[in-house]
Structure formats: structure tokens, C-alpha cells
Amino acid sequence: MPYISVEEHLPGITGLLEYRKDTAAPIRALTQVLLRGPSTLTEGERELIATIVSHRNKCTFCVTAHTAAADILLGEETTTAQIKENISTSQVSDKMKALLTIAAQVQESGKSVTTESVQKAKDTGASDTEIHDTVLIAALFCLYNRYVDGLSTVTPTDPAFYKGLAERLKNNGYNRLPQGYDHLKK
Amino acid sequence: MAHIKVDEGVPGIRSLVMFRPDTGQYLYELVQILLRGESTLSEAERELIAAYVSKRNDTMFCMMSHAAASRELYGNNKNIVDEVLNDMQQSHVSDKMKALLNIAGKVQVLGKEVKEEDIAAARQYGATDIEIHDTVLIAATFCMFNRYVDGLASLTPTDPKVYEEMGKRMANGYTMPPPSN
Numbered sequence: 001m002p003y004i005s006v007e008e009h010l011p012g013i014t015g016l017l018e019y020r021k022d023t024a025a026p027i028r029a030l031t032q033v034l035l036r037g038p039s040t041l042t043e044g045e046r047e048l049i050a051t052i053v054s055h056r057n058k059c060t061f062c063v064t065a066h067t068a069a070a071d072i073l074l075g076e077e078t079t080t081a082q083i084k085e086n087i088s089t090s091q092v093s094d095k096m097k098a099l100l101t102i103a104a105q106v107q108e109s110g111k112s113v114t115t116e117s118v119q120k121a122k123d124t125g126a127s128d129t130e131i132h133d134t135v136l137i138a139a140l141f142c143l144y145n146r147y148v149d150g151l152s153t154v155t156p157t158d159p160a161f162y163k164g165l166a167e168r169l170k171n172n173g174y175n176r177l178p179q180g181y182d183h184l185k186k
Numbered sequence: 187m188a189h190i191k192v193d194e195g196v197p198g199i200r201s202l203v204m205f206r207p208d209t210g211q212y213l214y215e216l217v218q219i220l221l222r223g224e225s226t227l228s229e230a231e232r233e234l235i236a237a238y239v240s241k242r243n244d245t246m247f248c249m250m251s252h253a254a255a256s257r258e259l260y261g262n263n264k265n266i267v268d269e270v271l272n273d274m275q276q277s278h279v280s281d282k283m284k285a286l287l288n289i290a291g292k293v294q295v296l297g298k299e300v301k302e303e304d305i306a307a308a309r310q311y312g313a314t315d316i317e318i319h320d321t322v323l324i325a326a327t328f329c330m331f332n333r334y335v336d337g338l339a340s341l342t343p344t345d346p347k348v349y350e351e352m353g354k355r356m357a358n359g360y361t362m363p364p365p366s367n
Contacts, residue, residue: 003305004315020316023219023323030212037208059297102337110336111244118189128190132206132338139333146326149297150289151319 009185011154012061031174044073056107059145061155068166095124099134106138197341198247218360230259242294245332247342254353282311286321293325
């Protein structure tokens with residue numbers, strides 16, 4: 001049971017974003033720019049950053065949702081499984097390994113990011129903007145994970161729910177649906 | 187030295203939002219609504235939640251600046267801020283604020299740390315759904331800001347006078363600085 005009264009048909013983050021739409025607007029817009037805006041990182045790669053941080057924050061709703069989104073965007077399910085297990089032995093590029101390592105450090109604390117890990121990202125070809133965006137995406141998911149779990153929102157267990165959600169994230173991104181969410185009522 | 191090329195001499199979050207204004211504008215918008223928008227929590231109380239979380243995250247820039255803003259907004263009661271930062275439970279804030287700060291402190295650790303009894307304690311002292319919501323979201327938001335500021339090693343001034351001035355400006359609200367060239 002969520003700690004505050006949110007609409008029952010909207011589990012996880014969606015119920016919270018609908019609960020207070022004026023704070024939701026900049027959070028949604030920020031996420032849309034970071035994860036779907038123009039970038040030299042692919043949408044799939046950016047979803048991997050969201051996945052690794054949510055995984056390490058033990059936020060089941062977010063990690064399941066962003067794993068599903070990354071899987072759809074990448075067209076396979078191996079990479080998400082691998083990075084959650086071990087970033088350095090996963091099949092992602094050296095640059096992505098370096099960026100995911102920075103994201104994992106941000107998850108711990110901003111102070112955990114070392115000059116060496118940033119240098120490694122630069123040595124493997126990461127630009128300042130890619131490093132910036134990695135840190136901000138990781139920090140943003142430290143917000144989301146705490147928001148979702150801190151208010152004890154409902155975490156669906158049916159994999160079909162997350163498939164549907166991931167399709168929505170692929171097709172509509174993070175913008176509020178123009179028609180709202182009443183159509184999801186059963 | 188910051189990890190990325192930002193304007194030299196510009197401190198903290200300001201240098202980062204000037205580096206990427208298209209993400210920065212939403213960060214400022216969010217903090218303006220949360221800390222200055224309509225609320226049954228005073229602006230001073232909301233700044234105190236921000237300072238308290240930033241202290242626990244050990245982010246000196248955010249802690250010093252939001253503590254300064256909170257002192258400015260508390261006016262004659264500004265000692266409250268340092269009392270809370272030193273020992274929240276022994277401070278003179280209301281029981282409701284203690285319960286809300288306790289929730290914020292749990293959020294700082296991890297979302298799952300917030301337990302039903304923490305929420306029940308806040309309700310017992312009259313906290314509403316929206317106050318609980320806003321406390322969790324302010325705490326979560328500062329877990330983001332703190333990581334952004336420290337994760338990119340942005341400039342952190344050490345002179346307390348710099349923060350006093352900053353606090354006075356922040357008391358008037360949050361507006362985006364002009365983008366860097």
C-alpha cells in the first residue's frame with residue numbers, strides 16, 4: 001500500500017507523477033531531454049545507465065521497467081542481464097563500461113566518482129557532454145528510485161505490465177500522455 | 187577542477203546548468219516549485235530539509251548554500267538551522283518537522299528505509315499527504331542535486347561569506363543563470 005493516496009490503477013512512478021502534476025512536469029521534461037533528446041549515446045545506452053543505477057538502489061519497479069525499455073531498444077536481453085551482473089565483463093563497448101562505472105559510483109555518492117574513472121571515460125572516447133549526461137542520468141535515477149520506494153508505491157509482479165510500460169516508453173518517451181491515463185483503468 | 191570543462195570561477199550547480207541549459211532549466215523549475223511554490227510548509231522549513239539531506243550526503247556546496255537560504259528565511263529564528271544540522275532530535279523545530287526530517291533522512295539513505303512507523307509518526311503530529319509527498323520528493327531531489335554537484339567535482343567555495351550572500355539571493359527564488367558562451 002502506498003503511504004499517500006494515489007490512483008489505484010497507476011502503480012509505481014506514474015501514480016506519483018499524476019498525484020502532483022506541477023512537480024511532475026519538470027521531472028518528465030528533464031527525463032525526456034536526457035533519455036530521448038539528441039545525444040551521441042543511443043537511447044538504449046541511456047536506458048542502461050537508468051537500469052544499472054536502479055538495480056544498485058534496489059528499486060524493483062524502476063529496474064524492471066528500465067530493463068524492459070532497454071531490452072526493447074537494444075533488441076536483445078543479454079546486455080541488461082550482463083551489466084547487472086558485472087559491468088567490466090559485459091559485452092558493452094569500453095566507453096560504455098567506463099560510463100556505467102561512473103554511473104555506479106554516482107549511485108553510491110557524488111564523492112565516489114574518481115578522477116581516474118573520468119579519465120578512463122575520456123581515454124575511451126567519451127566527450128564532456130556524455131560524461132555530464134551520464135552523471136545527471138545517474139543522479140536523476142537516484143531521485144526516481146527514492147521517490148518510488150520512499151512512498152511505498154505498488155510494484156506489479158506481472159511481466160506483461162512492464163512489457164506494456166516499456167512499449168509506452170519506446171513510443172511516447174517520458175512525456176505525459178496527452179489523453180492522461182484513465183484508459184488504463186480496468 | 188571540475189571533471190568537465192565548465193566556466194572557471196563559477197561555483198556549484200550554477201556552472202553545471204550553464205554547461206547544459208536545456209537540462210538545467212528543468213532543474214531550476216523543479217526546485218522553484220518545490221521550495222518556493224505554494225505549500226503548508228514554510229520556505230524556511232523546505233530549505234532546511236534540503237540542507238539536512240545535503241549535509242547527510244556530505245555535499246558542502248549544497249549544504250552551505252541551502253543552510254544560508256534557510257537562515258535568511260527563518261530571520262530571528264535562524265539558530266534553528268544550526269541546531270538541526272548539529273543534532274536534529276535535540277533541536278527546537280516542531281515535532282511535525284522532526285518527523286518529516288526523520289523521513290528525509292531515511293530517504294537520503296535509500297527509499298526502502300522509509301517505514302510505515304516513520305509515516306505514522308509524521309501523521310500523528312498532523313502531517314498531511316502532500317507534506318509527506320513533498321518531504322520525500324525534496325529529499326530525493328537533493329539526492330540528485332548532491333550527486334550532480336559532487337559527481338562532476340564542481341567548484342565549492344570555502345568562504346562562509348560567499349554562502350551568506352548566496353543565501354540572500356536564493357531566498358528570493360531560483361532563476362536560471364544566463365548560458366555560458
